[in-house]
Amino acid sequence: MAVVSDKAAGAFRTIGELSREAGIPQHILRYWETRFPQLRPLQRAGRRRYYRPEDVALVLRISGLLEQEGYTIRGVQKLLSAEGKRASGGPGNSGGGADTRTVKAVRDILVKALRDDRP
Incomplete structure (x- = not known):
């Protein structure tokens, strides 16, 4: 269950704020950073994470694919990898x-x- 934030849509989110808004525990968000190279929040001094709006959208997409669509972690990895290759002009888009x-x-x-x- 997502919680509505009082921050602007384009504002950066801390891991705690994103966790509350998306309903995803912080340790899961940190784990996803190790599994999905596309998810790279900014890290400042003390390794404090700041999620950009595109990071927030990616977290919500990953969550939806895992929870609603029934994908596995590996399945989401393959899907995101294939989409990244298509968007960047990789194989299939020569x-x-x-x-x-x-x-x-x-x-x-x-x-x-x-x-x-x-x-």
Whole structure:
């Protein structure tokens, strides 16, 4: 059961605040940091953790996948890893898509314009 916070949506959360808001014990959050490389909160002096809004969203997603969807830790690891590879242009996204063609077309137009502009 999630608790609503009085902090702004974009504010950083401490591990205690995130634990209360998400209903996830602190020791589980620390464990997830060892299992999911995508979950890397900022750590200040004294190793105090500060979770960014994207970290909070990831924690809630991991929790949902584990508790509601029935994934295992390994299953969530594979899912997040595969999504990261797709988003970063890894295997399966080898370029040559519509975005790449558009950029190349714009580049060609600019090259032609620069050639035509020479005295």
